[in-house]
Amino acid sequence: MAETIRTVDPNEGSRLTEIGQLTALAYLADGLVDQAHPYIPQLKDAHLRAQEAELLMMADGEDGSGAVVGTITLVPPGSSLAELAQGDEYELRMLAVSPIERGRGIGAKLTQAAMDMAVSRGASRIVLSTMETMHVAHRLYERMGFQRREDLDWTVIDNDDGTVQRLSKADAERAEQSGSAIHLLGYSWEP
Numbered sequence: 001m002a003e004t005i006r007t008v009d010p011n012e013g014s015r016l017t018e019i020g021q022l023t024a025l026a027y028l029a030d031g032l033v034d035q036a037h038p039y040i041p042q043l044k045d046a047h048l049r050a051q052e053a054e055l056l057m058m059a060d061g062e063d064g065s066g067a068v069v070g071t072i073t074l075v076p077p078g079s080s081l082a083e084l085a086q087g088d089e090y091e092l093r094m095l096a097v098s099p100i101e102r103g104r105g106i107g108a109k110l111t112q113a114a115m116d117m118a119v120s121r122g123a124s125r126i127v128l129s130t131m132e133t134m135h136v137a138h139r140l141y142e143r144m145g146f147q148r149r150e151d152l153d154w155t156v157i158d159n160d161d162g163t164v165q166r167l168s169k170a171d172a173e174r175a176e177q178s179g180s181a182i183h184l185l186g187y188s189w190e191p
């Protein structure tokens with residue numbers, strides 16, 4: 001089946017709703033978060049991603065008019081959505097593929113499209129974070145040439161409003177032992 005990848009504008013209301021739902025569903029389906037998790041509203045907020053970054057979607061059909069099957073966000077330097085990126089680094093966030101479309105290379109194609117866009121804008125490095133349990137994503141990023149960067153790992157606790165609070169190394173060890181924190185794994189790629 002033909003598919004099209006394109007960026008989505010902040011004024012494409014129904015598409016943004018569809019992409020937000022798909023992103024949350026992809027994370028829920030893998031048990032990465034539950035319905036009550038404070039990250040769910042952020043996963044659903046595709047409008048913010050379209051506004052503050054480059055929101056990419058893949059949709060069915062040669063003209064891209066079919067259902068959304070996957071999405072990724074390319075965060076440019078200086079965006080409010082940058083979590084790990086420093087200086088002029090670009091960041092990839094919220095890669096998500098519909099649970100019924102997995103294993104067809106959609107995740108890889110979306111990642112490649114975002115990498116190509118970053119390179120076309122002169123990016124010298126792209127970084128991203130994953131949860132420890134995202135084993136499919138780890139293999140995918142490594143296949144695409146991303147390097148595992150332990151020095152970029154970071155630890156967070158969730159705030160009730162969906163934002164996260166970054167912990168210092170000393171606090172992180174304590175919080176991880178008590179199970180109240182999430183350890184995120186860093187990756188980077190250079191053209």
Ligand SMILES: CC(C)(COP(=O)(O)OP(=O)(O)OC[C@H]1O[C@@H](n2cnc3c(N)ncnc32)[C@H](O)[C@@H]1OP(=O)(O)O)[C@@H](O)C(=O)NCCC(=O)NCCS
Binds near residue numbers: 027096108134136139
């Ligand atoms: C990670 C994710 C985007 C991958 O999407 P995808 O389109 O299935 O990715 P690809 O098809 O390019 O590669 C998926 C891998 O799963 C394998 N696979 C095959 N059938 C599969 C199926 N039915 N379901 C899941 N994976 C399958 C593929 O062969 C490939 O395996 P490999 O890594 O061992 O070579 C998707 O699983 C997802 O949305 N996960 C939840 C959110 C997430 O973890 N996001 C990462 C954010 S950092």
